[in-house]
Amino acid sequence: MAIRIRKVDGITIALCANETNKKEGDMYLDDAVHEALATKFSNDWDMGYDNKKIVKLMEKEKVRDAKETLEKWISEREPQLKLIKRRWCDYLTVILNAKDQILAC
Secondary structure, three states: OOEEEEEEOOEEEEEEHHHOOOOOOOEEEOHHHHHHHHHHHHHHOOOOOOOHHHHHHHHHHOOOOHHHHHHHHHHHOHHHHHHHHHHHHHHHHHHHHHHHHHHHO
16 A cells, blocks of 8 residues: 655645655655655554564564664763753653742642
8 A cells, every 4th residue: 555644734644655645745645655765664563463584574674673772872971861861851850849939828
């Protein structure tokens, strides 16, 4: 099933190309692109629909693991992330204390 990707009221949506008319700015995805994306999502989320041929080709092209990449990125930035978390907690504490003071009035 071919798909049209369209922005409506600033929100990106996917539509059945057969059920809609082409509009300026639409991105058209043919059946093959739609199947590739559906297979990718299904494979990533263990949803059960996997075109084994496409999955095999995807795995062949893969050069790094996204989970490992994310974990490495986080570990390299852990001190900064802890600082951001601490500052965010301090900020929330100030807001909650101010709320309590306002409600006590």
